[in-house]
Amino acid sequence: MEYEQLKLDNQLCFRLYTAARLTMGAYHPYLDPLGITYPQYLVLLVLWEQDKQPVNDIAHKLLLETNTVTPLLQRMEKAGLVKRTKGKEDTRQRIVSLTKKGIEMREQAKHIPECLSDEIIQITGEEEEFVRMIPSLDKLIEGLKKQQTNQ
Amino acid sequence: MEYEQLKLDNQLCFRLYTAARLTMGAYHPYLDPLGITYPQYLVLLVLWEQDKQPVNDIAHKLLLETNTVTPLLQRMEKAGLVKRTKGKEDTRQRIVSLTKKGIEMREQAKHIPECLSDEIIQITGEEEEFVRMIPSLDKLIEGLKKQQTNQ
DNA sequence: CAAATTTATATCGTTCACGATGCAAAAGTA
DNA sequence: TACTTTTGCATCGTGAACGATATAAATTTG
Numbered sequence: 001m002e003y004e005q006l007k008l009d010n011q012l013c014f015r016l017y018t019a020a021r022l023t024m025g026a027y028h029p030y031l032d033p034l035g036i037t038y039p040q041y042l043v044l045l046v047l048w049e050q051d052k053q054p055v056n057d058i059a060h061k062l063l064l065e066t067n068t069v070t071p072l073l074q075r076m077e078k079a080g081l082v083k084r085t086k087g088k089e090d091t092r093q094r095i096v097s098l099t100k101k102g103i104e105m106r107e108q109a110k111h112i113p114e115c116l117s118d119e120i121i122q123i124t125g126e127e128e129e130f131v132r133m134i135p136s137l138d139k140l141i142e143g144l145k146k147q148q149t150n151q
Numbered sequence: 152m153e154y155e156q157l158k159l160d161n162q163l164c165f166r167l168y169t170a171a172r173l174t175m176g177a178y179h180p181y182l183d184p185l186g187i188t189y190p191q192y193l194v195l196l197v198l199w200e201q202d203k204q205p206v207n208d209i210a211h212k213l214l215l216e217t218n219t220v221t222p223l224l225q226r227m228e229k230a231g232l233v234k235r236t237k238g239k240e241d242t243r244q245r246i247v248s249l250t251k252k253g254i255e256m257r258e259q260a261k262h263i264p265e266c267l268s269d270e271i272i273q274i275t276g277e278e279e280e281f282v283r284m285i286p287s288l289d290k291l292i293e294g295l296k297k298q299q300t301n302q
Numbered sequence: 303c304a305a306a307t308t309t310a311t312a313t314c315g316t317t318c319a320c321g322a323t324g325c326a327a328a329a330g331t332a
Numbered sequence: 333t334a335c336t337t338t339t340g341c342a343t344c345g346t347g348a349a350c351g352a353t354a355t356a357a358a359t360t361t362g
Contacts, residue, residue, distance in 0.1 A: 012281055013174045013267070014193065015288040018214050020171035021319075022295035023164045039348065042165065056310060063169050068349050070312060075347075092310045092357050116164070123294030129287050130163055136280050137166040143274030144173035172349075190318065207340060219319050221342060226317075243327050243340045308359065318349080329338070 026119060030112045034105060040076055041109070043069070047082065047098050048106050054093040055084075063145065081105065177270060181263045185256060191227055192260070194220070198233065198249050199257050205244040206235075214296065232256065 024038045031041055039062075046061050047053065059069040073096055076082045081102040087093030121127045175189045182192055190213075197212050198204065210220040224247055227233045232253040238244030272278045 011285055012271070013171075013178070013189075015285060015292065016167060016171040016174055017189075019288050019292050019295075020164075020167040022214070022292060022299065023167055025299055025320095026295055027164070037347065038164075038168075054310075055312095063173070064348095065350060066311060067313080067351085072348075074312095087310090090310080090358070094311065119298070120163070120291070120294075123298055124290050130291065133284055133287055134162055134166060136284055137170050139275050140271070140281065141166065141170050141173060143271075144170075144177055147270070147274055148173065148176055176350095188317065205340080206342095215318095216320060217341060218321080218343080223318075225342095238340090241328070241340080245341065304362090306359100306361070309357080311355090311357105313354075314352085316350090319347090321346090322344085324343075325341090327339085327341105329336100331336070332334085 026116060027112070030109075030115060034108055035079065036076075036081070036105075039064075039072055040081070041112075043072060043076060044081070044098075044102065044105065044109070047096065047102065052095050052097045054087060054095055056093070058096060063141070076102075177267060178263070181260075181266060185259055186230065187227075187232070187256075190215075190223055191232070192263075194223060194227060195232070195249075195253065195256060195260070198247065198253065203246050203248045205238060205241075205246055207244070209247060214292070227253075 027038050027041065031038060036044070042062055043058060046058050055066055055069055055073065058073075059066045062069070073082060073084060073094075077084055080099055082096050083099055084094045084096050087095050117127070120130060124130070178189050178192065182189060187195070193213055194209060197209050206217055206220055206224065209224075210217045213220070224233060224235060224245075228235055231250055233247050234250055235245045235247050238246050268278070271281060275281070
């Protein structure tokens, strides 16, 4: 069948696309009570690990463009989670730092990863299978990242 | 470290989220010349396999909500790729069918899956590793789907 | 040092993605 | 048959994601 490939290959990309959407959905019960979204949670994770970072560093760690991260941070600032101040050495930079509310949310979010792990294990029976997927995903991400920046 | 988990678990979800975005990005060079987006390409794949389907069937196959698919189809209709007609048996339904342009695009898109496979192989060295990921992703998707509809 | 280039962020426009809500048609129930 | 519920789709509002473009500050170059 000439068009058989059209069905077949979407396998990987379509599944990644779907799995990503559904796992993000699995965060909803935990993030909704905190009033944050999954991408906002990612920003908090980055800042909890190291406070006071310029927009660029945050974007780079999340592999997002700054024009995605800037509005995200603006919404988080409006929500009182972070504040954005001008950089002292390089005044082009905007240094993003956690507010009291942003710092305190760490405590409330402490159990989310554990809850989600448990949920995935409960849903799928075993954990190892998914732990094994991680290096493959990293390899794919690393390769695609290079592909898209170099050329 | 009390907060160690916060870093660790994002492993899976963050990687899925990132891998999905980047692989969708890898479609750009092939879809841009056709003037379609990745979700629109997915809709076309569904219709190429079987023409004339109600909105609901398309949404169900893509695991998307109808309120995502409806605007998507409206844009595709405006672009002249599909038309949407009222259902005859059930007049609530909107039957989506391919236009001449939509049918002809199949020929132009024929090689996309092959190109993408090649690219992934070239980027990452081997194919098997990613073929092996597919059943795991299916298991995850299936489980999360149940979780989110049942409760 | 002045001019050109790069860098850090912001803004704009378009397209998803989805919760909430609305509405009309179909299906089920009394 | 009248009434209630469900179903199929549409609309609205919000938050990503990102390409394109803008702007000011830093850096490089001549």
